[in-house]
Amino acid sequence: MSAIVMDGNALRDEVVAGLAEQIEALGSPEVCLATVLVGDDGPSQRYVNSKHKKAAEAGMVSRHHGLGADATQSEVEAIVRELAEDPSVHGILVQLPLPDGLDPEPVLDLVPAEKDVDGLTERSMGRLVRNRPGLVSCTPLGVMRLLEKYDVPTSGKRAVVIGRSTLVGLPLSLLLNRKGADATVTMAHSRTADMAGVVSEADIVIGAAGQARMITADMVKPGAAVIDVGVSRTEAGIVGDVDYEPVAEVAGWITPMPGGTGPMTIACLLENTLTAARLQGVIPAP
Ligand code: GUN
Numbered sequence: 001m002s003a004i005v006m007d008g009n010a011l012r013d014e015v016v017a018g019l020a021e022q023i024e025a026l027g028s029p030e031v032c033l034a035t036v037l038v039g040d041d042g043p044s045q046r047y048v049n050s051k052h053k054k055a056a057e058a059g060m061v062s063r064h065h066g067l068g069a070d071a072t073q074s075e076v077e078a079i080v081r082e083l084a085e086d087p088s089v090h091g092i093l094v095q096l097p098l099p100d101g102l103d104p105e106p107v108l109d110l111v112p113a114e115k116d117v118d119g120l121t122e123r124s125m126g127r128l129v130r131n132r133p134g135l136v137s138c139t140p141l142g143v144m145r146l147l148e149k150y151d152v153p154t155s156g157k158r159a160v161v162i163g164r165s166t167l168v169g170l171p172l173s174l175l176l177n178r179k180g181a182d183a184t185v186t187m188a189h190s191r192t193a194d195m196a197g198v199v200s201e202a203d204i205v206i207g208a209a210g211q212a213r214m215i216t217a218d219m220v221k222p223g224a225a226v227i228d229v230g231v232s233r234t235e236a237g238i239v240g241d242v243d244y245e246p247v248a249e250v251a252g253w254i255t256p257m258p259g260g261t262g263p264m265t266i267a268c269l270l271e272n273t274l275t276a277a278r279l280q281g282v283i284p285a286p
């Protein structure tokens with residue numbers, strides 16, 4: 001068997017084009033995304049740059065605030081406070097992780113829920129848990145969009161999410177479990193006993209652990225959908241959680257790395273920015 005490759009770049013382009021059309025049809029209001037990046041990490045800089053490039057393609061404006069690796073906690077907080085109060089900014093994204101020594105929690109606490117395009121604040125996460133409308137973390141949303149686009153059945157299926165981060169694993173488990181998706185979800189992590197056994201029972205496998213190529217072909221149920229969200233920096237470059245070539249021989253669907261979930265994170269960030277502008281009354285409700 002050779003898996004269907006889930007093309008995140010193509011779906012991102014479709015989503016971005018749809019956003020551009022919507023914004024134009026609304027008379028091109030200024031919808032603004034602001035990003036904050038602390039430090040000089042190369043991959044994070046490239047990732048933030050592509051967020052700005054795609055925002056422009058969607059017809060949005062964007063602003064970037066870069067701080068040196070030696071920035072203090074209060075300097076970072078001051079910028080986020082300023083963006084929170086600025087009515088011309090509709091979405092705020094603080095690129096994570098922050099450099100060692102900086103605590104992300106008080107920084108995220110300063111982001112108002114209606115500008116929280118990353119879905120990471122307590123209010124956004126609380127709304128997700130309580131199944132109320134709100135902004136949801138972009139990578140999990142992007143994974144759900146890929147599953148829908150490729151008609152991967154979720155209802156009544158077994159899903160395993162490997163990794164329990166607040167950015168990906170936890171919200172994605174909730175989305176897969178929600179009414180409408182209706183998967184039976186197992187949350188696996190570094191302390192899970194018999195990881196191979198747990199994975200082998202799953203119809204949908206999500207690698208979000210950041211453990212290079214930990215999901216191997218012998219673990220995967222034939223025909224399963226295998227989604228790679230992991231990012232590990234190795235001597236061979238950036239690799240995902242999935243041992244791609246051999247797993248593609250067994251799986252029914254697979255996301256490439258790069259070109260799978262990464263582009264969809266950006267697409268969903270821009271969708272969230274439009275939703276945030278709507279929540280702030282900049283554009284009318286649909
Ligand atoms: N770092 C890697 N992915 C993300 C993301 O989706 N949001 C933020 N804020 N930081 C990230």
